[in-house]
Amino acid sequence: MDEVLSQNEIDALLSAITSGEMDAEELKKEETEKKVRVYDFKRALRFSKDQIRSISRIHENYARQLTTFFSSQLRTFVNIAVTSVDQIPYEEFIRSIPKLTVLNIYSVSPLDGRLIMEINPNIAYALIDRILGGKGNSLAKTNSLTEIEKLLLTQIFEKGIDCLIEAWSSVVDINPILEEFEENPQFIQMVSPNETVVVVSLTTTIGETSGVINICIPHVILEPIIPKLSAHYWMQSTKKERDYQSYNMISKHLKEADVEIKAMLGQADITINEFLKLQKNDVISLTQSIEDPLPLVINSKPKFIVQPGKFKNKMSVQILDEIKGVKDDDE
Template identity: 80%
Template sequence: MEEVLSQNEIDALLSAITSGEMDAEELKNEEKEKKVRVYDFKRALRFSKDQIRSISRIHENYARLLTTFFSTQLRTYVNISVTSVDQVPYEEFIRSVPKITVLNIYSVPPLDGRMIIEVNPNIAYALLDRILGGKGNTINKTDNLTEIEKLLLTQIFEKGIYCLKEAWSTVTDIDPILEEFEENPQFIQMVSPNETVVVVSLTTAIGEASGVMNICIPHVILEPIITKLSAHYWMQTSEKERNPESYDKLSNHLTRAEVDIKAILGESSISIQEFLDLNNGDVIGLNQSIDEPLTMLINDIPKFHVQPGTYKNKISAQILEGIKGVTDNDE
């Protein structure tokens, strides 16, 4: 594939030729020469930049969902964001993982294969501390997790499965299942050492603790949906059809929502001293004429001109007209 220059590189090249810093004839001679590009077959790049961007987009959504989930569960400050998305051999990923860490292994039916979510111990211990009522501080612990600690972490990551399912729903429907919980990466051998995997790194902050969560996705998982990881597919599916069931459910909730309605009889301004001197029988004049319609406010926003009166022995207001300049989109 020929390398595509960016607009800035094209402008710099034209500027150099115009100023005489670079000779066009030299460029022609260079093009005639055979160029050799070094290629490492052990680091086979099986995904295009476009597909990597799509994977990044999926997990940016996952990071937002996971941030909300952890914030709700832990009742503390949580911030998760995508740092990088790389394709590396599986062996390189395993070697980069600490000897003692937290590894959640998920199957993602109907897709083949399993993915790993590796959680840095700093984050894992901050999660445990917060779950057990602490401030979310991390500890320097070199021992293995206890059975109770494993159970608590397994429970919270099982609850967070819906975040992964929702993030991937833009591409395909998956049903993630947390199959294993492991601490030593050497005990995990999902694919061959030279198999290409996509590693998504998430910078994670919980309270004052910070660390990295890595998501390892083997090529075997992404292969059946590789065509859906293109910009063309995303543009085609950007406008999805309305789901009638979801629309009806949302409409029903909205129609039952309560709003605050007020009809303003008038307003007036007085000084503090006048307020202190008020007695029974005193009259405060309002700025509203009896011949003018009143203003009705919906959630403190002026919406209608109304006329006061009675209806079935209750004080009521009859809507005369809407107030110009106020639309339904106003908040």
């Protein structure tokens, strides 16, 4: 794929051609020659752009689920969004995170391997502060977490496992278990340093504190479901069988829903001046004749023609015909 030049590089190139330092004909000649692209086997790209987009969609859903979960648990403003999805060597991921951070390690059976969730210390301390009744401010701590702080973080992320299950359910049913809680990334060696991993970065805001949550997914986890990460799998229509239990429950509730029914005895139009002059014993003539049938109005929509009468000593109406051509969205 051709490289895209920045604006500064374009300006420098035009300046060199104008000043004569570079010959445009030589540039054309170089374009026709075959170019050798440098390929680093240590950074082998094992996932296509299509598969990376699918992983991004999964974690966009996860970010929405986690936002709702944290908002309900912390009772404060929370916003989580996917910033980037990259495939890099595992060694590069370990070097990129702070020496003192929060690392949750999940097993995701039935898939092999384990994934790492790295929570920036700013976010971790804001979570702890909010859980303990504070405003969600990040603490300037340089020492390790206490056992109580570790327990609080472990509990809230164990509760948030359902968000991970829901996000991945569109591709595979997983059973995540939070197996380990670490602070030093040097103590974690799940795969070889040169193994390709997918790193999903989630920009996280809790109250006035911002930070990043990184999710590291080794290739061994994704390998069995790679065919399901294609656009074809996502776009194909899957016919689902009807859930008769839910269908019957919805039908039952609909049958028990209340609707308002009125038999309109007639209408009358008067002016404001006539209305203001109304007195006791005045008579208002209706447009409805006593021999004509009445309209039956359901939720403000005329649906049937009826005639008034009595049934078991109660005022009733008998349906004569249905009013045709009345749409539900009519005013």
